[in-house]
Structure formats: structure tokens, C-alpha cells
Amino acid sequence: MDFLRPASWEEALAAKAEHPTAVPIAGGTDVMVEINFDHRRPEYLLDLNRIGELREWEVGEETVRLGASVPYTQIMDHLRAELPGLALAAHTVGSPQIRNRGSVGGNLGAASPAGDSHPALLSAGAEVEAESVRGTRLIPVEEFYTGVKRNALEPDELIKRVHIKKADGPQQFSKVGTRNAMVIAVCAFGIALHPATRTVKTGIGSAAPTPLRARAAEDFLNAALEEGGFWESGKIITPSIAKQFAELASGACNPIDDVRGTAKYRRHAVGIMARRTLGWTWEQYRGTARTLEGAA
Template sequence: MEFLSPATWEEALAAKSERPDAVPIMGGTDVMVEINFDRRRPPALIDLTRVPGLREWRADGDGVRLGAGVPYTGIVDALGGAAPALAAAARSVASPQIRNRGSVGGNLGGASPAGDAHPPLLATDAVVELASVGGVRRVPAREFYLGPRRTARRDDELIAAVLLPAPAGPQRFAKVGTRNAMVIAVVSFALALDARSRTVGTGIGSAGPTPLRAPGAEEFAAAEFDWEGGAPLPESAVHRFGELVAAAARPIDDVRGSAGYRRHALAVLARRALARAAADYREGGARCA
């Protein structure tokens, strides 16, 4: 196995261009597990830890440009207000040691449907910035996931950053696991209310071959929600929202949970998220728990 260690972003892009079969690595929380268990044996690794800028974030217009290598700990510490759903998801990732190493870029690169970062990126309509020696392009998160562990990233591209829109209303994230910590989600869900466009965003994790949205639930909630004052939604509307979210999922039975349980849990998470986000809206907040 060849090991490449570029010192600049330009060198990293050149290495990926010359070796499109090389696997980028930074935190190593997914890649090294697969290698150690002999589930994967890439011909080459591109170590990005020396590349400046990947571990930085900055304001980008009204939103945030999050470097692909910013660890989850950094997101929790610095972006609770600028990206509340993503910060809540980052807080739920594994152990402190993993949160110090893992990143959103790594989640996107691996594209596991159970990745905790995916639902908030979908719900908030984030954008993935991809780069190659040929230039930079930006792909909406809602168009990034193509199939099981397949994404819109081309073989010669690296994930440079994620562009996070400024919150325009409350955001929520929650997941269900077999225990409270150090666990892969059985199912997860993110919700974002946008008071400016009067739209609702959703993101579903670990309940399909890719991270998913629930467009029908989004349209229903946007039509039912009281955007003027945030009055409590009727219980029937909250229940229907949960049904529509569960219907959008495409779960399977596996060792972590059955398809039926996943749908049930997802409906519960969606109902709670909508009710709590509505309460946040009435109070004028944009933060999530």
C-alpha cells in the first residue's frame, strides 16, 4: 500500500489526479477500521493531515464554510449557534476521542447511511464543495448521495468543505441507538424550519440505502405550520407528519433493528422534533437541544 503525504492543497489535488484510486485519510476513524479488519485494502492512501485550511472554518456570507477536516469537537465548541442541528449531531458522535478525530468530510467521503452528519446537511440544504486539478464545483447535499456508499464525488476529486446556510429558524436532531453512547444510530432524524422561505427541511439517517429526505412530510408541515406566531400544531397534524416521515424511509432488518422498529422510531423522533421546534419558534429561538 502506497502512502502519500502532501503538504499543500495543490499537492493533494495533484496526488488525487495522478492516483484516482487512492483513498483520502485524515481522522481515520472509518478508513482505518476497515483496513484493520481487512475489509478494505486500498492501493494507496492520501494523508491530508498536513494540508492547511482543512481544519478551519470561517464566515461565508450569511453562513459558514466548514473545512472538510474540522473535527466534531470543533463543531460542538464553535458552531452551536451557526449550525445547531449539525452541532447536536456532532455532540452525539461516539466518544470524545472519536469526536476529536472524525469530521463531516469523513462522513461524506464514506457515505454510510448511518453517518450522523448526513441528516442535518440534508435538512438545512447544505452544499458540498468538491475540488480537483480542473477546478471547484459545488453540489447540494440533497444531490450528493447517489446510492449505497456512492456519491456525486468524482474519482479525481477531494471534498474541500461544506457550506452551511445561516439558520432561519429552529433546528433539531435526534437519534435512537442501542445504548446512549459509542453506538451507531439505529435511526436518526434532523429537522430545520426556515421562517424566511416558510419551508421545512428534513433528513433521515440509517433508514435506507442512502441518507434520505421526506419531501411529502416537508410540504405537509410547511402548509400546516403557523409561520406568523408558531401556534401549537394540532396533535393530528403532528401525528400525520410522523407518518409521512416514516413512509419516506426505506429501512431493512439488520442486527441493530428491524425495518418495522426503524419506521416506528423514526415517526416518534419526527413528531418530537416538530413539536419541539414549534415551541422553539414561539419563543423566538433558533437553537436546538
């Protein structure tokens, strides 16, 4: 095993081009477990800790450009207003020690369907900035997950940043686990209201081979909200709409039975989380709407 310690992003790209099998390591919260337990013996470890820009973020007009190694703790502490869904998700990752090291870049690199940030990224809307010595490309996060623990990166590419849409409305994240801390998701659900475009986007975690959006549920809800004039009136979403939304979210799952839960349970739980998180975000939206009315 060789340990590569690039001092700059350019050096890292060069190293990855020269050694495409090199395994990038930043927080180490996934990679080191595999090494400690002899599950993996990569030829090269590519340490990204010395590259300061990967731990920086930039808040722009439309998006937050989040460095790949920004620890979850920083997202919770500094980006709660811009990325409320991701901040909630970040707070459910492992423990404080893990959140101090783990990052969204690591979640994307590992591409486990159980990664906590995926539902938040999917519902907020995000693009992954992948770079190699050949150049840079932006990959919509929906297209980034290609299979269980597989992603769209080419062997010579590294994740530099994630461009995440700033929240233009309420966002929620919910995760079922066997306990409330230090737990891997049995399944998870993210939702974001986008009043600017009058759309709702979702993200499902750990209930299919890849993280995914519940497109049919989104389409149904978008149409129902538009049709009923809910965005303007801010009136309470009817139980039948919420129920239908939950059922469609449930139907978007393609889960497996495993030690953490059965497929049946996962489908059921995703439906429940979809209904509840829709209720909470809509309450927040109505509250905001009321506040705005009062201010006007």
C-alpha cells in the same frame, strides 16, 4: 501500499489526479478500522492531515464554509449558534476521542447511510464543494448521496469544504441507538425550521439506502403551516398535523432489517422522532416569537 503525504491542497489534488484509486484519510476513524481488520488494502493512502485549510471554517453572511476535516469537537464548541442541528449531531458521534478526529468530510466521503451528520446537513441545507485539478463544483447535499456508501465524487475529486446554511430558526437532531454514547445510529432524524422562507426541512438517516429528506412530509407541513397561519400566530401545531407529518416521515423511509434493528422498527422510530423534534423546534420558535413580541 503507498502513503502519500501532500503538504498542500494543490499537491493533494495532483496526487488524487495521478492516483484516482488513492483512499483519502483524515481522521482515520473509518479507514483505519478497515485497514486494521484487513477489510481493505488500498494501493495508496492519501493523508490530508498536513493540509491546514481543511481544518478551518469561515462564517459568512448566509453560510458556514466548513473545512472537510474540521473535527466534530470544534463544531460542537464553536459553531453551535450557527449550526445547531449539526452541533447536536456531532455530539452523538462516537466518543470524545472519535469526535476529536472525525469530520463531516469523512462522513460525506464514506457516505454511509448511518453517518450522523447527514440528517443535519439535509435539514439545514448544504452544498458539498468538490475539487479536482479540473476545477471546482458545488454539489447540493441531496444529490451527493448516490447509494449505500457511494457518493457523487469523481475518482479524481476531493471534498474541500461543505457550505452549510446558517440557522435562521430552531433545529433539532435525534438519534436512536442501542445506548446513549459510542453508538451507531439505528435510525436518526434532523429537522430545521426556516422562518425566513416559512419552510421546514428534514433529514432521515440510516433508514434508507441513502440519507434523504422526507419531502412529502415537508410539503404537507409547509402547506398546513401556511394555511393555518401558524408562522404568524405562533400557535401550537395541532396534534393531527403533527401526526400526519410523522406518518409521512415514516413513509419516506425505505429501511432494511439488520442486526441493529428491523425495518418496521426504523419506520416507527423515525415517525416518533419526527413528531417529537417538530414539537421541540416549534416550542423553540414560539418562545423566540414571544421574546421578539415582548422586545417590540
